[in-house]
Amino acid sequence: MPAPAFPTPPQPVSAETRLAYVLRHFRLAYENVPDISIGYAYHQPQLQIAESAGEFFNDTNPYPAAPNMREWLGQSVPFFFDAAPHKPLLELLPSGRPTINADVISGAFYLLSGWQEYYSEERDQHGRFPYADSVQQQYGFVTMPVVNYYFDVLKTAIEHIVDYSLQPRTWPNGAKWAAFITHDIDNLYSAWKASAKAAFQRRDWPGLARQLWQHFTQKDAWDNLEEVKQTVASYGAKSTFLFLPEHRKAANGTPNADYKIREADRSISLLINAGIEVGLHAPYRTNENEPFGSDLGWESEKVTGKQTGFGLRYHYLRWEPRLMPDMLYLVNFAYDSTLGFAEHFGFRNSYCLPFYPFNFQRGEACNFLEIPLNVMDATLHHPRYLQLTPQEILPALTPMLQEIERFGGVCTLLWHNENFDPANENTGPRQFAEIMEYLRSRAVAFVNGSDILGAISKQKSTSA
Template identity: 60%
Template sequence: MTAPPFPCSPVPVSPEIRLTYVLQHFWQAYEAVPPVSIGYPSHQPQIEVAEAAGPFFEQQHPYPPAPTWRQWQGRTIPFFFDSAPDNPLIEWRPNGQAIIHADIISAAFYLLSGWQEYFSEERDQHGRFPYSASVQHRYNFVTIPVVNYYFDVLKTAVEHAIGQPLRLRRWAGKATWACCITHDIDNLYSAWKAPAKAALRQGNLRHFGRQLWQHFTTHDTWDNLSQVQQMVAEYGAKSTFFFLPEYRKAANGTPNADYNIQKVWAHAATAISSAEVGLHASVGTNTQGGQLKEEGHRLQRLRNGVKADGIRFHYLSWEPRITPGLLDELLYTYDSTLGFAEHFGFRNSYCLPFHPFDFQQRNAFLFLEIPLNVMDATLHHPRYLQLAPEEIAPALTPMLQEIERFGGVCTVLWHNENFDPANTHNGPQEFHTLMQYLCSRNPAFLHGQDIVLHLEAEK
């Protein structure tokens, strides 16, 4: 599948625009940074960054030349737009001046803006930019928040200029990092289907009949929102539930919810108590503003006029040329869609919330992106990683350590259906193991809107 046509032909992104966008996020990552000039050589700044992107950002190529690899803080990090790899990364000058010999501004802009997926024509069967087409896959750094390492280089130069250390921003309760636990509510009444289909394939009509009987006479195991909310609360955390207002299949046959939200809302609202509610927008709404608006209104009416602040698209659908503009137009304060379905890690190579780049207006969108780092389906799925239960924690731990290292936000998606005790692959035990690790590292557990308000207050 290929991407839809451009909404309009973009104009070049100048060095000044790239610098403004990247520094906006750099200042947000640290506390109380004193004034210091950072820029390209033509500006004669105190901290000079090599300008090495050439004409790349005047064109529409999705991929830059291969990165060079440099050592920084004990890690081997890819540096795009590094035209002088034999030079030291930072050259110290008198009077607090410094030269950074790799163009970390352009490299950070390239990754943070999502340039590769905006200009790539590659899309998978669900219309998504695929992990297999990404530079993160090509150069094997999806679990490394490369932009945070670029910022760490810049921070080191700033510290030299101002003569004092910078501190990463703290979260609620002065926690050094944060976690956001979320649940997409796709299914509430379908726990019986898989065992029933298996029985039918095996010709075991008695077992099939038993499953069918239980479906009509007993409580469905996936109708478990109260248990999910309580289980998360036992860890001192809180849940965000993204509800899917559309139960009809998409035009291409892709399923949406297995429930009618109008019929189940009173029950669901009681089950989740005061947990945060977000919109889980249905298949196709990532490019259809009218449908997206209607689904938001549908959920808002059920909530007595209270609009959902946050959104995540079903199947993690995202069209970079259209979706962000719809979110700003409809005044959502945050989105939490941007993660690769095929692999845990960092889709934009950044472990903090950020404002996506508007390629039409050449500035940052207003809404905040709270990136998705790990989804339960990614860990064990026929088309994804197929990790054994004992492999999950060792696989995730290095990524979690990177988020903690840079004071980031770890966003977890665990579907309510995977709290089913019958799931022994990516089920409740694997969730418990993950939560036990997170709690041992003392993050702030926050809702999406908590994160938005915290960052607004820190400006």
């Protein structure tokens, strides 16, 4: 599926725009950033960055030259727009002012803004930018939050100037990092179908009859939202439930919910009355001429009872950067949590903190917060994705989790309610428990979207 045409010509992205966008996020990442000048040589700043992007951001090429690998914090880190790899990454000028000899501003903007997927024509069958076409896959750094490493270089340079340490932002109760546990509610009443189908294929007529009897006389195994809530609470944690308001299939036959939203009204009310955060799982559209839709407020009201201030994630992680930032401009929602690769866990924008996506049509940051998705249960074992064994899951995730903890970030985990079914032995309750036990053992702050918004808002006021 090709990318849609540009709805309007993108605005030029000047060096000043890139600098302002990146430094805004840098100041949100640390709690005590001093008011010093940072920029390129012609700015005559206190902290000088080597400008090495040339004409790249005046063109539409999705991919820059290959990065140079440099050592930082004991890791081999890819630095894009690095025109002087023979020079030290960080050095002092004769005046005593530090200089960063790789263009970390342009590199951070390239990754954080999603430049590659905006200008790439590649899309998969669901209209998503494919992981296979990303620089993260090409250069092997999907589980490294590269922008956070660039920020650490900036932080170290600033500390040379002010002679005190900058502290990473903290989370509720002084925790060094946070975990955002989410559940997309795609299915509530379909658990019986797989067992019945298997019995039919085996010609196991008594087994088929038993499955049908259980279906008509007992609660479905996936109608388990109370059990999911209790399981999460047993770890001293909280989570967010996102409901699909559409049960009709998409125009291309892709399924939406297996329930009508009114059938879930009682479950939603019980969650809200218990203080659980509920959000919108924006559906795969039934009208092929309206692939992402503009009815989010109305759909949210059907789910949450409110048209503003809601959180959302798109079904199938569908995100079209050429359409959605501008389409969402007038939608008064609180946050999105769609931006993760379906094919691999890690960092789609190479950053482990919430951020404001870039609106290329307007040439500025979006007015909504993105809480990027790091791990989806389906990614771990789906036959089209990683196919990890149950024993491989936590060891595979641990290095990524360590990176998030190192930089004081947020780990966003998506675990569908149907995967709390004990019948799932691959990405089921046991694997969820192993991840939660790890997070709890590392003193993470379990937060919901509202907590994250509050923490970011507080940080904005103190860094203003």
